[in-house]
Amino acid sequence: MIKASVIIPTKNPGPVFKSVLDAVRMQDVGFDYEILVIDSGSRDGTVEYLRRLSDARLRLLEILPSEFGHGRTRNLGVARTTGEYAVLLTHDARPASNKWLANLVAVADSDPHIAGVFGRHVAYPNASPFTAAELTMHFAGFEAANVVQIDDRERYDRDEGYRQYLHFFSDNNALIRRSVWESIPYPDVDFAEDQMWAQKIIEAGYKKGYAKDAVVEHSHDYAWFERLQRSFDESYAFRRLFGYKLCSGPRAMLRSWCALTLRDLGYAQQHNLWRTNFRAVVGMPWDHLMRLLGHYLGARGDSLPNSLRTRLSRDKRMLLGLLNTGTRESK
Incomplete structure (x- = not known):
């Protein structure tokens, strides 16, 4: 069995x-x-x-x-x-x-x-x-x-x-x-x-x-715009499916950005990343910004023009309505 x-x-x-x-x-x-x-x-x-x-x-x-x-x-x-x-x-x-x-x-x-x-x-x-x-x-x-x-x-x-x-x-x-x-x-x-x-x-x-x-x-490790897209998809889905608002507004976005950035700057200092991975440290605040901006936009996705939602979505399949069928199985 x-x-x-x-x-x-x-x-x-x-x-x-x-x-x-x-x-x-x-x-x-x-x-x-x-x-x-x-x-x-x-x-x-x-x-x-x-x-x-x-x-x-x-x-x-x-x-x-x-x-x-x-x-x-x-x-x-x-x-x-x-x-x-x-x-x-x-x-x-x-x-x-x-x-x-x-x-x-x-x-x-x-x-x-x-x-x-x-x-x-x-x-x-x-x-x-x-x-x-x-x-x-x-x-x-x-x-x-x-x-x-x-x-x-x-x-x-x-x-x-x-x-x-x-x-x-x-x-x-x-x-x-x-x-x-x-x-x-x-x-x-x-x-x-x-x-x-x-x-x-x-x-x-x-x-x-x-x-x-x-x-x-x-x-x-997403590029910055890919991070924004991924976060938009997550936030838009959570708003539609669960009613969650992952970012309540600009002030919340700013507070979260400051908290996450300060947290990770402390981590970078503790682990000497300024010396061993300077590029990751410099890019980290921008990655957080793209994540939070994606959450902010996704929480308001229904109010955005469809063309903009399409542009912001990383998972393009979410926006396709194709009806073709067919499967094939092999061993």
Whole structure:
């Protein structure tokens, strides 16, 4: 019986994908697992590479680019596999050890009421030191309790920060229980599908797990305009889907910019980054400015002209309405 089905959506992932897939195939586990790669139109040799591999656990499912949707494609992957757990990974999230999969499954196995588990991210070795530090701080916030659920409904209803903490979920590196997915599938949205799903399972009374030792290398150092685009997408989606306003106004943006910049200047001083990575230190305040400006604009996305929203969005698929269909699967 298949215990876990690892599902990896791809599109032009580049050289990193080979090391990601190698790491997945080399997992040290005491159970059977399968791997499904769903490719949506790669033209960088990814499909040809997959077809050359000889591994009975591995299957390739090809879909048209217009068929891709972050929630929809993951639902397709779960439907086309059979494991007790569906393990979701992005094509640039590389398991950091051969115990990654076993550690994810161990948390889920510890309690049948756990509907989903997400794992820790660390930065790639060549990432900006500020990116690495931010990831460390972010995931450290989940270490106090590795299994959570709504334990105070009144607080959940009134406290936005508590709600965000409980429904944070990242399917760059995650596991979902198939029996729960059958009644609560991913929402068919093009952004924040993972957190929307987590909100649904939390509000349905299930638990959510965090696997500190299920680590992947996954990070991005965006150019400044790319940072603005990414932040716009995040903020616009959170405003539409959850009602959150990630930046309430210009004064809040300025206060946040000052706080983040001073924090990271202190980090730079502590770690001698002025000497070892001067370029990252100089660029850091601008990166924060682009992030916060993206949050400010995204929170007001519905009031912007459609042409400007299109320009500001990094995830162009969010704005496409193509209707073509078709899939092709191979072993």
